Amino acid sequence: MPVPTIAAIEGFALGGGTELALACDLRVASESAVFGFPEVALGLMPGAGGTQRLPRLVGPEVAKDMIFTGRRVTAEEAKEIGLVGRVVPKGQALKTARDLAARIAANAPLGVGYAKSAIEAAGDVDLDTGLRYETDLFALLFSTAERRRA
Template structure:
């Protein structure tokens, strides 16, 4: 079923690898398979956290597949799935970590920004080169990047199409961790392990609260937060967590 996407499970961690050599471009097949994979993992009760990475050490995803652009120009419209893959990743209720192990450009950076956390190896370069093709980042880049780096810096990055080194990306908040080359997966798995010890009932609601808060006025976001907080009290995991605290033991969450 999957030809350019592979899956490895390590307990509650799902490692999704984009394997579309040599630079893992985000072509139609990759986008389609990634959507299917993420939706499949949403239904897997054993999986808590997703790690998304690119095969090899040259690129996470080095943009879209330019060879597909002429056909899209003829159609004079963007394929619907071009945008939906980023929304599927951003809206999955499970925490997601992008492990950046090389060039992360264009649609690759948009995919990374759609994830909750981003671990980068120190040779990584990120950027939006679309301007050089007379285009713009059309998968959420013009919206997600300014929320991280601010509007002026985001405009500079997109206006120039420049590539940003890993350390600068860390300083700007584009990535959350920078590690030596070859150490990215170890760091991503360590982070995923820490996250996966907790209740998915709580994790998914935290993610939802933060996402909603980016789109709504504070008063509405606070009301939504209260609603999510109250919902948690009816879950088995909250009862287990509270009991474990009182009994001074480690909780055993079932994500129910």
């Protein structure tokens, strides 16, 4: 997706629910949110990105603990380990996510999209390559109509 995606999590996000949240760029959880991967208790494993996205966010040790044990994580712990970026009062996750989306949408779409692309590239390339990519996108934005209207 070229535009940022935001997950609003209220209550239980287990298995596929956690994987769906992990697929988003930003995650807002209510204080009642609970995350986890119960698949191993069912003779399965996360199959929609959990084994790939979770370690990138929380580190391999925490990811292994959550996935191997099926342990559930509260919203506060999810914030502490980097699984979510914001924890809000119960019932406020969707409103907060919409407010966040409005703030993002108020910015220049190409700038936001290129920034997202550069951030995503950071996980796939070495630092020098990433810096060159960032510089190229930054320079490209100077030639756009969005830059001129600012």
